[in-house]
Amino acid sequence: MLDRTIAPKAQPIDNINFILPDHWKLENGIPVYSYHLGSEDVIKLDVVFPAGTKYQTKALVASTVKNVLNEGTDKYSSKEIADAIDFYGAFLETELNNDYATVSLYCLNKHIDNVLPIVLNIITSASFPQNEIDKYLNRSKQNYLLGQEKVATLSSQAYVKTIFNGSEYGKVATEEDYDQVTREDLLAFYQKHYTLSEATVFIAGNVSPVLKQFIEGQIGQLPIDKNDEVTFNFTLPDYKQVNVFKEKKGAIQSAIRFGKPTIKIDHEDFNHFQILNTVLGGYFGSRLMMNIREDKGYTYGIGSGISSKKEIGNFIISTEVGSDVTKDAIKEIQSEINKIKTELIPEKELNIVKNYILGSLLKNTDGPFDLLERYKTIHFNGLADNHYDLFIQDIHSATPEKLREIANKYLTDLSIIVAGSVDFR
Amino acid sequence: MKFTKYTLDNGLRLIVHQDKSTPIVAFNVLYDVGARDEDEKLTGFAHLFEHLMFGGSKNIAEFDKPLQAVGGQNNAFTSNDITNYYITLPKQNIDTAFWLESDRMLDLAFTPKSLEVQRNVVIEEFKQRYLNQPYGDLWLLLRPLAYKEHPYKWATIGKEIKHIEDAKMEDVKAFFKAHYNPNNAVLCIAGDVDPEEMLEKTNYWFGGIKNQGDYTRNLPKEPKQTEARFLEVERDVPQSAIYKAWHMCDRMHPDYYAFDLATDVLSRGNSSRLYQTLVKEKELFTDISAYQMGSSDEGLFVISGKVKNGVDINVANLAILDCIKEVQKYPVSNQELTKVKNKVESTNAFTHMNVLNKAMKLAYFELLGDANWANEEAEKYNQVSIDDIQRVMKETIVPSNCSTLYYKAKN
CATH class of the missing domain: 3.30.830.10 (Metalloenzyme, LuxS/M16 peptidase-like)
Known part of the structure; x- marks a missing residue:
């Protein structure tokens, strides 16, 4: 007889198998990492450059380069590039963060011959036509203005300024900055930072011998300037705890952020901090979700996270709540932080979190595209190849005592930033 | 699959x-x-x-x-x-x-x-x-x-x-x-x-769960729209926007695929017509898109865009209509049709990289009638001809079937 009150027995999650990529160097020295996996005849090819926003000496330069990159080259117009990429059903995406810029191509294997040469032409010979720059900046400025109407954007901007105060990570563009970007700025940044001597190539999907040969014939034959190595000195943020309020009149919700700068992924405490963060606000069943959404109904969602960038990490709690409950929500967040610093996490809760993280890890190392992203984390942070195995060991061995110690070490001096119509201070 | x-x-x-x-x-x-x-x-x-x-x-x-x-x-x-x-x-x-x-x-x-x-x-x-x-x-x-x-x-x-x-x-x-x-x-x-x-x-x-209710779906059919509808609102937004919606067929209708590809011709990718003409060439919009809602019952064919500040919203609206007339008057090229079909093919391939996507897709088609339609879709897109696209655009994307919303920025 079926007894529905008894849960099926949980089986251990011990089949996480993080495979390392194939690695080789092309004839011209460019390193390639690849995963030959998956049943479909598709590939994703990423070329990563040290061209993140931290390198720019003027606001918006890195993002404008990234966005105008495919708007014209020495050979093709913007329209011709768009026509060719679209015609072969390919997707060309460019991504930018504080540290890196990535040009990603998604393509059916059978069309790669037609598409890759165009992408490489963009990477090596973008021309940044003035009219395309103007059009982009105009569109982008209107998006910026749209953002200024959203409490979430206002709050995130204030967060970045507060947490990374004084460092290259802490700059936020203003409306006026959109009028200051010149074509010379873009060309200089492009030439210095989209340089093949600093590029890394990642490929995932059907990386067949034929494809490898084609990549060698294409990317491996590009000429490389050996002389421009990118050097960079990061200014550490001058952080102090503050409470910031950005007024948005008439807003019916407040966007709340808590946070501070913190350790990076290569720090010995990082894995434990990650586990602690999951308990606090890192999954649907987290304490913040259970209290502020599921018990109080103040919000549609709340979460916390640790973001590890190349130079420094940051911790964040983020939510949007009804204006009338702004202060109550802040009080509840503070009480959850206090609780996790003073009381031991019950074993049962900790076990749920451990299995949740293991399950996520299993899912996030499934298939070539996910594996590639995980490997990039290892690669760009200089982590050991067995990083994920060590993480799994840390998950198994984490104790409530250790996590309380971590909470007291890292959940201190958090700044509070609110955008909305209710001044919480 | x-x-x-x-x-x-x-x-x-x-x-x-x-x-x-x-x-x-x-x-x-x-x-x-x-x-x-x-x-x-x-x-x-x-x-x-x-x-x-x-x-x-x-x-x-x-x-x-x-x-x-x-x-x-x-x-x-x-x-x-x-x-x-x-x-x-x-x-x-x-x-x-x-x-x-x-x-x-x-x-x-x-x-x-x-x-x-x-x-x-x-x-x-x-x-x-x-x-x-x-x-x-x-x-x-x-x-x-x-x-x-x-x-x-x-x-x-x-x-x-x-x-x-x-x-x-x-x-x-x-x-x-x-x-x-x-x-x-x-x-x-x-x-x-x-x-x-x-x-x-x-x-x-x-197996032991019993059916407790007996719901029969019996929804009112939307009467045929016979004249253009228009609504204008003013809001605290940084730029004005236009939304236009036309009634189209349901999800199971053979014309569904022609409609879907028509929206792709109009706005999928940077090479698409609306983007090239209205954002890049004429600079009337800062973004624009065409899509259909994919509804089970008779759905909507939508074009929406954010009007560049300083541009008269009526001028922007007329420019959308010009792009539509173009597709109605002159057949799309073979090259364009192949392009949108290639996009469908590659999107499918990337979707199938993930078990959850596959499970959702099979379940959805089973609900529509037969899970195997998930596998037959590619061929249905392939069958769409240049004439089909022109025909559905001519028959359907007409003023008397259109609802237009001007979402205006204050000041």
């Missing part, structure tokens, strides 16, 4: 897709109920109900915790047509998914606390996504402009917050009885699983 299909005695349909390459199983339960099945005085219910489905079931106090404890994740979404619940978890723990999903199909806990809290959560969602967001109320305006009779005239979040505030326990229970029945659901499992074993487990966990 190969699959095996079974139907249980209680009417529950089971689709199993075997993919041996992954340690993850996708467990997708699709219910044949959406916002279109709501009472006009109780809108937003299908979506509110989706939230309540996580508030504990007859024999299990909490849904999320036991799932997380075995390494699983889950979520759900509600549309005007369907409500879809999905779990991904390590395959060795698939029994937990059976246990949780079958118990909440059997019966919910219906605690007053859960109703109270989820009402508040949904109200905050209403505010966050529809009210406190620039252009957030757009669908709350455009739907009732385009639809006068069919329940597509309200959005899934509901017509107004009040309907959610007023939700009563008895209404909630009645909704469950009417719609959350095995014969109104499709279970699709994708992963490294054996179909026969899945059937056995499905019979074990779901």
Whole structure:
């Protein structure tokens, strides 16, 4: 007889198998990492450059380069590039963060011959036509203005300024900055930072011998300037705890952020901090979700996270709540932080979190595209190849005592930033 | 995508897709109920109900915790047509998914606390996504402009917050009885699983669940629109926007694919007509898109764009109409047609890289009538001719069938 009150027995999650990529160097020295996996005849090819926003000496330069990159080259117009990429059903995406810029191509294997040469032409010979720059900046400025109407954007901007105060990570563009970007700025940044001597190539999907040969014939034959190595000195943020309020009149919700700068992924405490963060606000069943959404109904969602960038990490709690409950929500967040610093996490809760993280890890190392992203984390942070195995060991061995110690070490001096119509201070 | 299909005695349909390459199983339960099945005085219910489905079931106090404890994740979404619940978890723990999903199909806990809290959560969602967001109320305006009779005239979040505030326990229970029945659901499992074993487990966990209600969908048909409709609103937004919607065929109609490709010709990718003409060449819009809603019943063909500041909104509107006339007057080129078909092909290939996508797709097509239509779609897109695209554009994208919304920036 079926007894529905008894849960099926949980089986251990011990089949996480993080495979390392194939690695080789092309004839011209460019390193390639690849995963030959998956049943479909598709590939994703990423070329990563040290061209993140931290390198720019003027606001918006890195993002404008990234966005105008495919708007014209020495050979093709913007329209011709768009026509060719679209015609072969390919997707060309460019991504930018504080540290890196990535040009990603998604393509059916059978069309790669037609598409890759165009992408490489963009990477090596973008021309940044003035009219395309103007059009982009105009569109982008209107998006910026749209953002200024959203409490979430206002709050995130204030967060970045507060947490990374004084460092290259802490700059936020203003409306006026959109009028200051010149074509010379873009060309200089492009030439210095989209340089093949600093590029890394990642490929995932059907990386067949034929494809490898084609990549060698294409990317491996590009000429490389050996002389421009990118050097960079990061200014550490001058952080102090503050409470910031950005007024948005008439807003019916407040966007709340808590946070501070913190350790990076290569720090010995990082894995434990990650586990602690999951308990606090890192999954649907987290304490913040259970209290502020599921018990109080103040919000549609709340979460916390640790973001590890190349130079420094940051911790964040983020939510949007009804204006009338702004202060109550802040009080509840503070009480959850206090609780996790003073009381031991019950074993049962900790076990749920451990299995949740293991399950996520299993899912996030499934298939070539996910594996590639995980490997990039290892690669760009200089982590050991067995990083994920060590993480799994840390998950198994984490104790409530250790996590309380971590909470007291890292959940201190958090700044509070609110955008909305209710001044919480 | 190969699959095996079974139907249980209680009417529950089971689709199993075997993919041996992954340690993850996708467990997708699709219910044949959406916002279109709501009472006009109780809108937003299908979506509110989706939230309540996580508030504990007859024999299990909490849904999320036991799932997380075995390494699983889950979520759900509600549309005007369907409500879809999905779990991904390590395959060795698939029994937990059976246990949780079958118990909440059997019966919910219906605690007053859960109703109270989820009402508040949904109200905050209403505010966050529809009210406190620039252009957030757009669908709350455009739907009732385009639809006068069919329940597509309200959005899934509901017509107004009040309907959610007023939700009563008895209404909630009645909704469950009417719609959350095995014969109104499709279970699709994708992963490294054996179909026969899945059937056995499905019979074990779901076989004893009885159908409690008997809902027959009988929705009012939207009368043919005979004259152009127009609405203008002013809001605190940084730039004006135009939304235009035309009635089109339903999801199962053979012309569906021609409509879909027509929207791709107009706006898919940077090479598309609307983007090239209106954003890049004429610089009248800062962004523009064309899409169709993919609704099960007769849907909408939509063009929407944000007007560049300083441009007269009427000029911008006329420019959209010019682009449409162009497609109606001159057939699209072979090159353009091949392009949009190539995009469909590659999108499909990338979608199939993931078991959850595959499970959702198979379940959805089974609900429409036959899971195998998921496999036949590619050929249906392939069959679309240049003439088909011109014909549907000429027949349908006409002023008397159009609802236009000017969403103007103050000042």
